[in-house]
Amino acid sequence: MSEQALQYLTENRERLLEKLNHFLSIPSVSTDSVHKDDIKKAATFLEDYLNDIGFENVSQQDTGGHPLVYAEYNGAGPDAPTVLLYGHYDVQPVDPIELWDSDPFKPEVRDGRLYARGSSDDKGQVFMHLAVFEAIMKTEGKLPLNVKVCIEGEEEIGSENLYEILQEKKDQFQADFAVISDSGMVAKNQPTILYGLKGFTGIEITVTGPDHDLHSGMYGGAVRNPIIALSHILASMKDVDEVVTVDGFYDGIEPLSDEERKLIEQVPGEDFKAATGITETASEKGYTPKEHTMARPTFEVNGIYGGYQGEGTKTIIPTSATAKITCRLVPGQDPDTIQSLLEEHVHKVAPKGVTVEVVKERLSAKAYKVSPDHPLIQKAADSYTKAFGKETVYVRMGGSIPVVEWIEAIYKMPIVLLGFGTPEDRLHSPNESFPLDSYDKGMETLVYYWDSIKE
Amino acid sequence: MSEQALQYLTENRERLLEKLNHFLSIPSVSTDSVHKDDIKKAATFLEDYLNDIGFENVSQQDTGGHPLVYAEYNGAGPDAPTVLLYGHYDVQPVDPIELWDSDPFKPEVRDGRLYARGSSDDKGQVFMHLAVFEAIMKTEGKLPLNVKVCIEGEEEIGSENLYEILQEKKDQFQADFAVISDSGMVAKNQPTILYGLKGFTGIEITVTGPDHDLHSGMYGGAVRNPIIALSHILASMKDVDEVVTVDGFYDGIEPLSDEERKLIEQVPGEDFKAATGITETASEKGYTPKEHTMARPTFEVNGIYGGYQGEGTKTIIPTSATAKITCRLVPGQDPDTIQSLLEEHVHKVAPKGVTVEVVKERLSAKAYKVSPDHPLIQKAADSYTKAFGKETVYVRMGGSIPVVEWIEAIYKMPIVLLGFGTPEDRLHSPNESFPLDSYDKGMETLVYYWDSIKE
Numbered sequence: 035m036s037e038q039a040l041q042y043l044t045e046n047r048e049r050l051l052e053k054l055n056h057f058l059s060i061p062s063v064s065t066d067s068v069h070k071d072d073i074k075k076a077a078t079f080l081e082d083y084l085n086d087i088g089f090e091n092v093s094q095q096d097t098g099g100h101p102l103v104y105a106e107y108n109g110a111g112p113d114a115p116t117v118l119l120y121g122h123y124d125v126q127p128v129d130p131i132e133l134w135d136s137d138p139f140k141p142e143v144r145d146g147r148l149y150a151r152g153s154s155d156d157k158g159q160v161f162m163h164l165a166v167f168e169a170i171m172k173t174e175g176k177l178p179l180n181v182k183v184c185i186e187g188e189e190e191i192g193s194e195n196l197y198e199i200l201q202e203k204k205d206q207f208q209a210d211f212a213v214i215s216d217s218g219m220v221a222k223n224q225p226t227i228l229y230g231l232k233g234f235t236g237i238e239i240t241v242t243g244p245d246h247d248l249h250s251g252m253y254g255g256a257v258r259n260p261i262i263a264l265s266h267i268l269a270s271m272k273d274v275d276e277v278v279t280v281d282g283f284y285d286g287i288e289p290l291s292d293e294e295r296k297l298i299e300q301v302p303g304e305d306f307k308a309a310t311g312i313t314e315t316a317s318e319k320g321y322t323p324k325e326h327t328m329a330r331p332t333f334e335v336n337g338i339y340g341g342y343q344g345e346g347t348k349t350i351i352p353t354s355a356t357a358k359i360t361c362r363l364v365p366g367q368d369p370d371t372i373q374s375l376l377e378e379h380v381h382k383v384a385p386k387g388v389t390v391e392v393v394k395e396r397l398s399a400k401a402y403k404v405s406p407d408h409p410l411i412q413k414a415a416d417s418y419t420k421a422f423g424k425e426t427v428y429v430r431m432g433g434s435i436p437v438v439e440w441i442e443a444i445y446k447m448p449i450v451l452l453g454f455g456t457p458e459d460r461l462h463s464p465n466e467s468f469p470l471d472s473y474d475k476g477m478e479t480l481v482y483y484w485d486s487i488k489e
Numbered sequence: 490m491s492e493q494a495l496q497y498l499t500e501n502r503e504r505l506l507e508k509l510n511h512f513l514s515i516p517s518v519s520t521d522s523v524h525k526d527d528i529k530k531a532a533t534f535l536e537d538y539l540n541d542i543g544f545e546n547v548s549q550q551d552t553g554g555h556p557l558v559y560a561e562y563n564g565a566g567p568d569a570p571t572v573l574l575y576g577h578y579d580v581q582p583v584d585p586i587e588l589w590d591s592d593p594f595k596p597e598v599r600d601g602r603l604y605a606r607g608s609s610d611d612k613g614q615v616f617m618h619l620a621v622f623e624a625i626m627k628t629e630g631k632l633p634l635n636v637k638v639c640i641e642g643e644e645e646i647g648s649e650n651l652y653e654i655l656q657e658k659k660d661q662f663q664a665d666f667a668v669i670s671d672s673g674m675v676a677k678n679q680p681t682i683l684y685g686l687k688g689f690t691g692i693e694i695t696v697t698g699p700d701h702d703l704h705s706g707m708y709g710g711a712v713r714n715p716i717i718a719l720s721h722i723l724a725s726m727k728d729v730d731e732v733v734t735v736d737g738f739y740d741g742i743e744p745l746s747d748e749e750r751k752l753i754e755q756v757p758g759e760d761f762k763a764a765t766g767i768t769e770t771a772s773e774k775g776y777t778p779k780e781h782t783m784a785r786p787t788f789e790v791n792g793i794y795g796g797y798q799g800e801g802t803k804t805i806i807p808t809s810a811t812a813k814i815t816c817r818l819v820p821g822q823d824p825d826t827i828q829s830l831l832e833e834h835v836h837k838v839a840p841k842g843v844t845v846e847v848v849k850e851r852l853s854a855k856a857y858k859v860s861p862d863h864p865l866i867q868k869a870a871d872s873y874t875k876a877f878g879k880e881t882v883y884v885r886m887g888g889s890i891p892v893v894e895w896i897e898a899i900y901k902m903p904i905v906l907l908g909f910g911t912p913e914d915r916l917h918s919p920n921e922s923f924p925l926d927s928y929d930k931g932m933e934t935l936v937y938y939w940d941s942i943k944e
Binding site: 269 | 520588646647687689691698699700701702703704705706707708709710711712713714716717719720721723724725727729731761764765766767768769770771772773776778779780781782783785787789790791792793794795796797798799800801802803804805806807810812813815817840841842843844850886887888889912915916917918919
């Protein structure tokens with residue numbers, strides 16, 4: 035079947051790219067309610083496409099939030115395996131818009147890359163799956179396995195409603211295994227099996243002092259400054275050696291073995307400086323940047339604000355200051371425990387004269403790790419190698435995909451992470467893009483993979 | 490002369506208050522260009538009023554920014570002393586507007602207080618001077634001394650243009666002494682002579698890491714977080730004992746004598762907790778809140794920002810973080826030296842992997858201190874006591890009025906700070922107000938003061 039489907043993809047390349055561009059041009063930003071109609075439009079695009087391909091029971095399911103696009107293909111018969119395919123059609127906001135070189139919702143090809151919000155995360159990768167299903171259906175008349183498609187519209191805002199639905203509708207989503215394409219390769223054209231993902235949790239700290247902004251001349255010297263208090267708290271949580279200094283934070287983590295250090299060492303490394311513009315990397319003492327990003331937990335302040343932010347000077351002691359913190363966790367760390375440790379630490383070090391409120395992120399996830407030897411993983415590795423002409427590497431990565439942990443926890447099914455993104459895609463940032471050769475070879479990989487499953 | 494003038498003020502109280510309300514209803518916010526016409530309106534109000542009273546050479550002088558209202562009264566003759574009266578007609582922004590209980594530009598009396606932006610700082614106090622001049626002119630036909638009126642429209646944005654003009658037009662502003670009513674009393678109805686003001690300086694720190702916001706899962710562990718780096722820098726500048734830990738910061742400061750500590754102790758203290766809503770005061774180790782606010786330098790972070798500030802979570806390592814810092818200085822501290830010390834410290838402690846930029850506040854001022862025994866000060870104290878029926882106290886205060894330092898430095902003339910504000914006025918904050926009995930007694934004080942000068 036592979037050859038005809040690949041030929042179909044080649045012959046229809048221009049038309050399919052146009053169709054993808056149409057999909058990408060819908061500003062399906064999930065976090066902003068002004069885009070509610072666009073979310074609906076993107077879901078309807080998928081609904082129509084799935085119907086056109088020949089899926090059954092295609093629907094936009096009510097989640098309480100943005101709709102979940104669901105569809106089934108049962109034509110492979112009861113003896114064939116069933117895959118649950120997960121993806122998301124919502125995208126991150128585009129701010130700061132002035133840093134984009136082209137309109138984030140007018141896809142544009144420059145230097146072999148398709149620039150658009152969602153081109154890599156995750157509309158582009160979702161589209162590749164549907165185009166491959168179309169190609170197989172058009173050339174073979176049927177798919178080699180049964181498929182349950184689950185494409186949500188709330189991944190970028192935490193997938194909270196999906197979590198409820200996965201727990202409630204167990205029959206609907208039950209399958210033999212799951213495939214998720216919402217990740218990337220360690221380097222462009224370097225086939226990569228992700229066998230570990232980090233977990234995730236977070237807190238928000240608000241330090242409140244006076245009940246109104248105070249004149250710094252009248253009250254400076256009598257009143258604790260909430261921003262300085264927050265700085266002391268944050269500085270006490272991670273030191274300049276990038277070591278998290280919250281008691282118990284590292285408890286229960288399996289030590290990084292020499293073997294795994296070697297595996298990590300062998301992974302073609304991203305040039306962190308070139309990709310990010312930093313002058314020097316910074317990693318946890320005793321670990322290389324690759325080791326830390328892949329296999330050690332992280333602690334980041336994602337945002338901070340308080341007091342006067344305009345131009346020039348306003349001589350106030352502000353009423354409050356807030357910091358948003360998230361951590362990426364590794365196996366052995368429990369998100370709830372970590373949240374409690376962070377909260378206790380904050381209250382312990384908070385200085386007198388201010389009140390400190392800690393709000394815990396509702397959605398957390400444990401880290402995920404599978405055996406690289408699983409047959410479904412091995413078939414994925416072979417398909418990658420066949421399409422990209424290169425040996426597949428096995429890596430753990432710093433990202434978190436909460437749905438991976440949920441599917442594993444609720445359904446106990448193996449999960450194959452078939453990602454095609456590249457480190458240069460600028461996910462969540464201005465100028466997100468996706469390389470068109472990864473798009474082509476990625477679809478080739480999928481054709482080989484579905485073909486290999488029936489064997 | 491006093492009695493007739495006081496009677497005039499009583500008889501015309503309602504009309505004058507209406508006139509003041511009209512002045513306060515003009516939203517002369519200097520920092521926001523949408524209020525340019527309002528600034529002009531407020532200046533024109535003053536111009537008209539000064540003409541009506543009988544001042545000469547009344548004009549709105551071009552400053553390059555908002556106009557300076559200038560006027561002269563030379564009718565007291567060449568043998569009478571000349572006073573330079575300084576005030577400002579511009580006001581602070583009103584944000585956050587939702588915290589005001591009434592429209593900041595629709596003056597409203599509640600519980601004996603006049604609520605409006607500028608009622609205390611400084612339109613209300615400027616108006617009191619003009620009303621007193623009106624009362625004396627109407628009842629005596631002339632003022633007991635010559636007057637140069639200088640009311641600027643850029644105090645709340647740093648008085649930068651005034652600084653130039655004071656240097657350029659020395660003949661215009663030269664006088665025998667200056668009077669400024671842009672300050673307050675230590676407690677309502679407690680006559681207060683301000684014999685010391687703090688100086689002022691500031692810097693803005695921007696820590697820059699990656700050249701775009703990074704996905705915290707992909708880069709967390711390889712890249713220094715600019716917000717955490719900034720927190721470490723800030724935490725290293727002032728400790729939890731409220732001691733500034735920048736080398737050399739306290740060098741050259743005259744020690745606080747036991748005598749001065751006693752003077753400060755005797756000043757009726759503000760209830761800092763009640764006035765600000767804090768749970769506990771916080772002051773430099775070894776000093777009381779009153780000692781610190783009045784006589785010790787301060788270090789405040791007025792604002793901070795970086796990364797994601799919206800609702801919920803955005804898992805990024807932000808590209809940068811910025812903090813705005815200002816210090817209030819005491820005699821012995823040189824603003825330029827302090828800026829350099831702060832800058833050196835920041836660069837010294839900045840961690841690797843980020844770049845740190847320090848921008849120095851352009852307008853700084855040294856602290857100001859005069860002898861409480863000066864005859865002009867003693868006359869002011871007597872006038873206060875006569876009007877308020879209470880002994881005058883002598884205090885140093887934490888605020889900075891750069892123009893005080895400039896007038897002293899450029900013109901070497903004695904400066905009398907005749908302030909009538911109260912600690913409850915909420916300057917620069919929502920619900921700014923001014924007590925009407927301070928308004929009445931303040932004008933009485935001015936009548937006595939001008940009367941005493943000719944003696």
